[in-house]
Amino acid sequence: MNSISASIFLSLLIFGMPVSGASAVSGASAKLEASAKSQINHDVSGIIQVGLVASSNLVSFLNSGTGILRHDNNGLILQQGILQIDSDWTSAFSSKLVFNAYTDGDQHIGPSQIEIKYQPLLKSALKYKVRLGIFYPELSVENTDIGWLSPDTYQQSAINSWFGEELRIFGIEGSLFKSGRRTSTPWSWDAKLGLYKGNDPLGSVIAWRGFASHDRQSLFAERLEFAPYPSVVSVDGIDHPAWVEPFSELDSRVGAYLGLHLNYLRRTEFKYYRYDNLADPNVVNSQRLYAWRTKFHSFALNHQLNRRWQLKSQLLYGSTMMGDNFVHVDYFAGFLQSTAKLNSRNKVTFRLDVFDVAEQDDIPVDVNTSFGHALTFNYQYQFSKLWRIGTELHINKNTAFNRANLGLSPKQYERQILLIIDYRL
Amino acid sequence: MYLEIKFKTCWLAIGMMLPGLAIFSSNALTSSELSGEIKKEKVMPSNYSVNVLDKNNKPISNVIVEFHLLEPVSRDNDKLAIMDQIEEQFAPHILAIEKGTLVNFPNSDNIKHHIYSFSQAKSFEQGLYEGKQAAPVKFDSAGIVDLGCNIHDWMLGYIYVADSHHFAKTDINGHVSLSIDNAIKSITVWHPRMQEKTKRLTIVPALNQRDLAFTLENKMLEDTEGYESLSIEVYP
Structure with a gap:
């Protein structure tokens, strides 16, 4: 946690000046008559998801197994417990805090996102905003609900399941964007640059466990377990623990990402991200955690064909490497999702x-x-606005050759049925 | 959606319960006779008919046509209009009001909005939060007010603040007819997508001229109503 705190402090120290200085140089920004005496406002929202699960019995990665699903039991579950506090402090400054509660995993309650946003009112069509804190880059078109959940499914795609467990920004993101509506064109764009620390072990779990499918986001300073593969944990092997703390800062290097959003009206959104944590793969700490040089391209598309039918898709390809080519993998993942709103209450x-x-x-x-x-x-x-019930069937066939080292069949067929009831605060 | 419909119904009911206050429909805007005062030196009402056509002689709807009186009459205005936020859009897209009208900005969405205007006629900002009614805003200067939302950059709306209550929106045939008690000095037309030499086009009618036509010289800006038809979910 010390490294995390240091990262936040460092980020504030390094990047805080341009943020505070921005108001001074924003000549186009003007003081407007505020109808209320104070701009301060706090909104508390949240979601609780509880339900029943029936699952195949391959032990979940959360329980140090090789299963790629979150649940390996049958019975009552807490799927999600999320509390989000959105605060407006001034016309331009706002903040967001997200706390999650789980009954599984290493830690059961804690924050998953903290951010301060500076977005001044500007007269021009070209605008900017700055985010500072610990947050997700906006590279997903899937996770648009409160607390980075998907509004459409409980278990998320393989791509965003990985991001939920291992990717988080401890830094700053600047956005320059232009609304097409203001300039009477159907096209709008948003360019983003993020600089961050504290995401050095990114890539560990997909290199050993592989991709998974779940909605279990990692909390700050949480340990993410995986199976004790002999080649990993053996002192004669890589000598790495069977867990990773994904938000550790190990090499003191600053990572970066570049994002470009292009929207056609409000019916199509395309996002491209180039992410590179610029880690030094030869750095290892006293816990034997390595910095992993992880970089990828992500392409995401969100398209609404009509008022009832929406398509979402994302493609990811990249690589990760640790040590002197000790572990080096190339990876690819993609999904295609179709959502049909049958009417105002039913969605498939x-x-x-x-x-x-x-x-x-x-x-x-x-x-x-x-x-x-x-x-x-x-x-x-x-x-109603507050209550929702849903059911989900998930089946996958996956192969991980390192299961053989644990006496398991590399090929596994996993199934899971969820029945979930949601309540929104 | 069910609740949004309930919100809309609720506002409609409030409008119906407060006769004379709800002027957010185009019908209400066209009936100057209903809201006008009876003049002591009344002249015979004149029925004006105005058509607005684009460069290709096609009718343009939702154009604001304002009649400017030769001798402006000042009067108290206690009207209340509504510019709602529905599905992350201003509703209506163009609201025409008389100078001095109060405008309420309710939020029928379940998310917050941060609306603003930099316009000379009225510059203001207002945070609109779910379940909280913000104070109404008084528009006491005539002119055109461009509205935006600092959170949802695609939101765009207009409030046309007229000098008097003698104004109307063109129908789908680009037509307006209005009965005016007083002598008029000029007629102006305005639409946000017009690209004429001046922001508003003005005609000074001849003494007995009652049928008028405005034809735009320049092509209008591209129609981006598509921003209001579909809406993908975006990162909150």
């Missing part, structure tokens, strides 16, 4: 996922190749 979603991790390193005994595909079918019924 179908998603197809594919994922692949290909070994590229010099230590063949540490097997990293894994691949698979998954089908997810979700139905939701909205009782």
